[in-house]
Amino acid sequence: MAQGILVFIEQRNGQIRKASLEALSEARRFCSKSGEPLVALLVGENIKDLSTSISRYKPDKVLVVDSAAFAKYSTEGYADALTAAVKNVDPRYVLAANTSMSKDLIPRVAARLDAPCVADVAELRESNGAWQAVHPMYSGKAWGIYEFNSPLAFLTLRPNVFPAAEPDEAHQALVEELAVTPAKVRASVVEVHAAAGAKIELSEARIIVSGGRGIKGPENWPVLQELCDALGAALGASRAVVDAGWIDHQYQVGQTGKTVSPQLYIAVGISGAIQHLAGMSSSKVIVAINSNPEAPIFKSATYGIVGDCFQILPKFTEECRKMLSEN
């Protein structure tokens, strides 16, 4: 009978995605309670060494698919690897972080194995020893609660929502290689271009400072960037300023941009349209700085400041710098 959990660990260029470790931690909590096995799957080329750091999140086993065929991502190749791992492990659940790789890969494997999938899960609830998955819908205006009726189900978890466990240096998982030869790869990645400027990935950032039309023009990004640098934050933007050509779409937060859940989201000169809220309303703390006291963003704000962002931001940046240097 299908038992336990298989977690797909995403790596690019030997870098493990933080959100994958969050998924692994969540799976650990479930399996410790139910006493079921937990297996992590790592796919790529020359990645065996990464199994040590994965091991610290306490899977019982790390399955490694390591060959030149997986040096670059291909949907079909990786789907073959994940399918082989599912057949090897026979889990009840397959977990992954909800990233652009997962959006591409996980539903394909689910369809291949005729198994259901709930993506972008923001909460997991237990009922009779099984998971119910909570999936935000209608741009976060409602939450759908899903139950599975299947021996195998796929779930992808929203990054930054599930806490990653403290790594346990002493834990040693069993490491096992799994040999997979992709059967048929008709499309694959040939090149990767890093986006210019983006220093910290939005969907994984702990703190985000976002600018909207209220920042007046692209010449004012440095005012926000200084705050980002002080706080180690990522820069974000509303659609209005992306459409105006002030910044690339990569930075857009919202329904037609990225969904983010940082610890702290600072909205500067953003009115708080429903499509913007769709992308950031699950942030833990929201700060709104806006000159219009009637701006809808204040309804979602943990802390609100009515005022001119150009008067407040430099002083706030200064305050933060001072605070962080004093510790």
Place this chain on the structure above:
Amino acid sequence: MKIAVCVKSVPDTEAKINIAPDQVGIDRANVRFVTSPYDEFAIEEALRLKEKLGGETTVFSLGGDEVTEVLRDTLARGVDSAVHIKDAEFDDADPLTTAKVLAAAIKDGGFDLVFCGQQGVGGDHNQVPSMLAELLDMPQSTLVVKLEVADGKFKAEREIEGAHELVEGSLPAVISAQKGLNEPRYPSIKGVMAARRKEISVKDAAALGLSGQLSPDKRKVKRIQLTMPPARPQGKMIDGEPEVQAKTLAKLLREEAKII
């Protein structure tokens, strides 16, 4: 070049969402249904390819009566023909069910390309295109922001975290559109007139050879409840001169929220 486009009819993103008395669906009264925004990029890309390479375009949509208007709008933009898949057996289809239904409708059409949006807004699943590619046994590229098609091959640029990925593959293929792929056109008056004369072919489960196979009782995942998200606690407004506001905010973030 034969091109299929999958289009979903969804509640207008501005719509206020009320939960239906059954606590599982939304109250559809007074909700305006529109083409899912990402599907507009899919439609536009199909039209541009047809204009460049010749061929024909067909739009597929699974849904109830709310789909008709969206199909008319798609035809008005210049898509050649429309298939409306409609059957009570497919009500509230989950992504896997949707993909199976669309695959059954598309598989024997001899299509070189199948376009989808990267996400049907509302459901916000991001699943159907990849599932459809698997069921049609085609390669895929999703979240595509740039596409070139020539000589039975495609080159797609897809958006990933902090980078763009270049994917090359062979046709036939499934492509899902991300914002940035193109600027969708609006239907012209002439297009709207022409669309009135185009026929929408309606297919049910029997016509697709799926009778009884994908009905709600056979589904492997079920939404048991739709709820409002937990309300955010009442926020605090910070008053005073800019200097005082800045100081207070920093202090609250450190001492109360414990973030910086």
